[in-house]
Each structure stands twice: as C-alpha cells, then as structure tokens.
Ligand SMILES: Nc1ncnc2c1ncn2[C@@H]1O[C@H](COP(=O)(O)OP(=O)(O)OP(=O)(O)O)[C@@H](O)[C@H]1O
Ligand SMILES: O=P(O)(O)OC[C@H]1O[C@H](OP(=O)(O)OP(=O)(O)O)[C@H](O)[C@@H]1O
C-alpha cells in the first residue's frame with residue numbers, strides 16, 4: 001500500500017453515528033472540504049481526512065491499514081474482534097476511547113410467553129442475530145448449546161415468522177421489542193460510539209497527529225460532561241450539599257454580603273446533574289441553584 005503522511009479516519013456516511021461523529025471532530029477544531037461524491041472529506045485545518053463509509057466496514061478498513069482510525073459502535077467493533085478471536089487470531093483493532101454517544105446495548109430478547117430463567121433456558125433454541133460472533137461467544141461463555149441464525153436486518157420479527165425462537169439485537173428504549181411482543185432477557189454488551197484504531201500506532205507524522213487528536217477528543221469529552229453548579233446555602237449545610245454533587249473540582253465557597261450565615265458555592269462537576277440531584281440539594285438546604293454548561297476548560 002502507498003505510504004500516507006495524512007491521518008485518515010473512517011466515519012459512518014449516514015445513519016445514527018454520522019452527524020455526531022462529524023460534530024465531535026468539528027469540536028476538535030477539524031475543518032473539511034467534502035468531495036463531490038460525498039465519500040471523502042479533505043482536512044483543511046490539519047492533515048486529517050475522513051472516509052465516509054457503512055459502519056460495518058470500519059473495523060476492516062482499520063485492520064487493512066486503509067484508515068488509521070474509525071468512529072464506530074462498540075457493538076460493531078466487538079463483533080469483528082470476536083470473529084477474529086473465534087478464528088484463533090489476535091484482533092488488530094482496539095478501542096482507543098469511548099465517545100459518549102450512540103449508547104445502546106446488545107441484548108438477548110425472548111417472546112413474552114417464553115420462560116426465561118437464565119442462559120440455559122435457551123439451550124437447543126435458534127437465536128437470530130446480526131452479531132453471530134458475539135452471540136456465539138456469550139453462549140460458549142455460559143456453557144449453553146444454542147443455534148445462532150444470522151440475519152442482516154429485521155431481526156425482531158424472526159420469532160413471529162418462525163425462523164428463530166429468540167433474538168440477540170440492539171436495544172435502546174426497548175420500544176422495538178415491545179412492538180414485537182418480545183422482552184429483554186439479558187444484556188450481553190453495553191455499547192456506545194468509540195474511537196477505534198490499529199493496535200500499533202503509526203510511527204511517523206500520523207502518530208503525532210493521532211496524539212494531538214486524542215488530546216483534543218479528551219478535552220472535548222471532559223468539557224461536554226462538565227457542568228458549573230452555583231447555589232446559596234447555610235454555612236452549616238455546605239459539607240452535606242457538596243457530598244451530593246458528582247465528582248469534580250473542589251468547590252469554591254464565598255461569603256454573601258449582609259448574610260453572615262449563608263455562603264455561595266460554585267463547583268465544576270464531571271457528570272450529569274439531574275433534577276434528582278437538585279431536589280436532594282434543596283432538601284439539604286441549598287437555594288438559588290443554577291447549572292451551566294462549560295465551554296472551554298484549561299487546568
Ligand atoms: N436504537 C439505538 N439507539 C442508540 N444507538 C443505536 C441504536 N441503534 C443502533 N445504535 C448504534 O448506532 C450504530 C449505527 O446504527 P445505524 O442504525 O445507523 O447502523 P446501520 O443501519 O448498520 O448503518 P450503515 O448504513 O452505516 O450500515 C449501531 O451500530 C449502534 O452502535
Ligand atoms: O430499543 P429501541 O429504542 O427501539 O431501539 C432498538 C432498535 O434501534 C435499531 O434499529 P433502527 O431504529 O436503527 O432501525 P433499523 O435497524 O431497522 O434501521 C436497532 O436495530 C433496534 O431495532
């Protein structure tokens with residue numbers, strides 16, 4: 001293969017991960033000019049280009065060296081790794097970073113009327129899936145002999161059609177399962193979009209670009225998951241309130257002019273602040289609570 005000096009990332013052309021993947025790269029300061037056929041994006045701000053492809057092709061493109069990196073669901077990457085491992089080979093593509101979007105899980109689901117009391121309930125049954133290697137590996141790990149039936153799509157209707165007794169497919173809200181009179185029996189993999197890359201990083205300019213990109217991705221993810229919390233509280237309640245916050249920087253406490261028993265608290269927290277957090281803090285004495293997004297952060 002021709003040597004390359006530009007880093008190349010495979011991203012999903014359309015579908016669920018396409019836009020969020022490009023959005024993440026834009027937040028990392030990458031700017032692109034798209035080719036007329038919309039299959040290639042030339043990096044204008046850095047020597048990093050994109051190849052726009054079907055998500056199923058991404059692990060293979062990295063393994064073959066056509067791309068250095070890819071943004072793909074862990075479910076797709078893990079399936080490829082499990083298929084390689086089942087052939088007795090060592091997977092050449094690794095997960096470098098979880099990216100925090102495209103969250104779903106790969107689950108075994110069974111018809112409502114099937115009694116499921118654990119993996120052994122599926123012994124001797126046919127299980128339809130688009131993820132044959134992961135499904136077979138889960139059965140093997142649980143010592144269950146079941147038949148894995150490969151389907152490329154519409155897996156959920158297989159039990160109704162009589163081509164399978166159960167399925168193993170992606171679940172997010174669970175509404176597809178409900179619509180097909182199925183229920184989730186066991187989650188076999190928690191998934192989200194991940195940055196995937198070759199086990200061995202390129203040992204040239206591309207290696208440096210990769211390091212730079214990883215640093216920026218880490219920064220973007222940290223900021224995205226960070227919130228600035230501001231509130232007022234009686235001085236005596238501050239320790240209790242601080243314990244209710246997700247982990248983060250040590251809070252700043254400032255006196256409030258004219259209210260000697262009350263202080264203002266300001267804290268950068270890493271992780272979601274839910275309504276439940278706010279209600280718990282209110283019960284602990286907090287008032288005037290504000291939760292703000294963080295745009296940039298530098299330690
Ligand atoms: N319901 C869901 N909720 C959240 N994430 C999901 C859901 N379904 C799938 N995903 C994640 O998004 C990825 C891409 O899903 P999508 O449906 O776009 O794939 P696809 O139809 O195989 O696309 P392609 O045309 O690229 O082959 C999945 O591999 C999974 O990681
Ligand atoms: O638990 P839910 O929120 O219902 O999501 C699960 C469904 O989402 C995905 O399909 P998608 O919506 O992408 O449709 P497709 O696979 O038919 O393209 C997946 O293949 C499941 O069928």
Ligand SMILES: [Mg+2]
Nearest residue numbers: 054055056057
């Ligand atoms: Mg696909």
